[in-house]
Amino acid sequence: MTIGFELTPEQRDLQALAVKFAREEMEPRAAECDRKGLFPEDIYRKAWELGLMNLNVPTEYGGSGLPLLDQCLITEALAHACGGMTTSILANCLALQPINLGGTPAQKERFLRPFCAQYHLASFALTEPSGGSDAGALRTRAVREGDTYILDGEKCFITNAPHASLFTVFATVDPQRKHEGITAFVVPRDSPGLTTGRDEDKMGQRASSTSTVRFEGVRVPVENRLGAEGEGFRLAMKTLDSTRTPIGSLAVGIAQAALDHAVRYAQQRTSFGKPIAEHQAIAMKLANMAQGISAARLLTWHSAWLVDQGDRATLESSMAKCFSSDMAMTVCDEAIQIFGGYGYMRDFPVEKLLRDAKLCQIYEGANEIQRLVIARELLKRYA
Numbered sequence: 001m002t003i004g005f006e007l008t009p010e011q012r013d014l015q016a017l018a019v020k021f022a023r024e025e026m027e028p029r030a031a032e033c034d035r036k037g038l039f040p041e042d043i044y045r046k047a048w049e050l051g052l053m054n055l056n057v058p059t060e061y062g063g064s065g066l067p068l069l070d071q072c073l074i075t076e077a078l079a080h081a082c083g084g085m086t087t088s089i090l091a092n093c094l095a096l097q098p099i100n101l102g103g104t105p106a107q108k109e110r111f112l113r114p115f116c117a118q119y120h121l122a123s124f125a126l127t128e129p130s131g132g133s134d135a136g137a138l139r140t141r142a143v144r145e146g147d148t149y150i151l152d153g154e155k156c157f158i159t160n161a162p163h164a165s166l167f168t169v170f171a172t173v174d175p176q177r178k179h180e181g182i183t184a185f186v187v188p189r190d191s192p193g194l195t196t197g198r199d200e201d202k203m204g205q206r207a208s209s210t211s212t213v214r215f216e217g218v219r220v221p222v223e224n225r226l227g228a229e230g231e232g233f234r235l236a237m238k239t240l241d242s243t244r245t246p247i248g249s250l251a252v253g254i255a256q257a258a259l260d261h262a263v264r265y266a267q268q269r270t271s272f273g274k275p276i277a278e279h280q281a282i283a284m285k286l287a288n289m290a291q292g293i294s295a296a297r298l299l300t301w302h303s304a305w306l307v308d309q310g311d312r313a314t315l316e317s318s319m320a321k322c323f324s325s326d327m328a329m330t331v332c333d334e335a336i337q338i339f340g341g342y343g344y345m346r347d348f349p350v351e352k353l354l355r356d357a358k359l360c361q362i363y364e365g366a367n368e369i370q371r372l373v374i375a376r377e378l379l380k381r382y383a
């Protein structure tokens with residue numbers, strides 16, 4: 001396939017659909033949801049009705065099976081309106097990806113199809129209170145008894161957990177075996193012994209919902225295990241190889257919103273007799289912001305393109321996620337600076353963007369982990 005930057009008519013249509021939805025449905029509610037910490041499920045339901053959720057579910061199971069590049073275009077457009085809502089909309093892709101990658105055809109039929117037939121939310125349950133970065137050291141236990149596993153443990157910071165009907169859960173069948181013991185399961189919400197905690201009061205992305213998930217003697221049939229025992233860690237890593245790139249796009253969408261606000265403000269606001277955009281100090285900031293956004297967008301497109309070619313994109317997806325989220329923090333910070341005192345006030349939109357961008361440096365692997373992954377992959381290429 002040749003390299004091109006022109007979107008196809010279908011991609012432009014998808015982008016236009018997402019932009020329209022973001023402007024008409026998400027943007028008008030974003031500030032209120034942020035202030036009150038509301039979870040606007042009616043918006044998520046509408047996103048599902050329009051085909052803006054479950055983008056990675058293959059067509060044979062009723063989904064749209066979109067290439068990752070198309071998913072990134074949609075993600076960026078939605079995040080321009082609200083990062084938190086976009087995280088909740090994307091969370092299904094993260095939770096369903098282990099089933100896509102590691103499920104048998106029968107499991108895909110059983111677990112994926114219902115998500116395309118009806119609106120449901122799913123959660124990806126990997127992180128634990130004892131630590132999220134060292135995923136190989138997780139403590140949730142899965143003990144086999146006949147044809148059933150008994151799950152015991154606790155997960156934390158799980159997106160959409162209070163509202164999810166299905167969880168992809170990573171547990172260990174033998175903690176001594178570290179990552180070799182980790183096994184993935186699909187666990188329905190109504191499983192006795194599964195409970196979710198209170199909705200966390202977050203700094204940003206407050207329209208998404210986050211809580212703990214507890215497993216106390218939760219019985220999971222062996223048919224709900226994804227792959228063999230011990231294959232869960234690699235499945236989680238492969239999942240993140242494709243889902244970190246859209247997080248990069250989410251950060252790009254937030255940063256683009258910050259730049260758009262900053263440019264409009266800098267063109268209207270005058271000081272020393274002219275619009276502040278015409279002062280070099282501000283113009284340089286705008287130029288740097290625009291450069292960072294373009295560079296990040298291209299990294300996300302390249303990483304998504306590699307995944308769509310069937311290539312392993314461990315390095316590129318970590319770069320896309322890490323660079324874009326760091327860039328988004330810088331751009332939002334500069335946007336606040338351009339707004340001056342107004343930027344610090346909740347009546348203006350840019351401080352929310354900074355709070356929303358911050359999470360992109362932390363979730364789906366903290367940026368320190370992304371740098372570790374990048375360095376390891378880089379050194380392999382020199383070995």
Ligand code: COS
Binds near residue numbers: 127135238364373
């Ligand atoms: N694709 C396929 N296999 C992979 C892989 C990938 N992207 N990454 C690692 N593996 C394999 C390795 O090849 C290795 O296999 P072998 O046992 O056959 O050698 C195995 O998995 C263990 O990998 P590694 O030795 O790299 O594991 P580490 O414990 O050193 O750490 C990191 C790996 C730190 C990268 C991992 O724990 C991680 O990504 N942590 C962050 C977790 C995260 O993102 N959490 C957020 C959850 S969603 S909000």
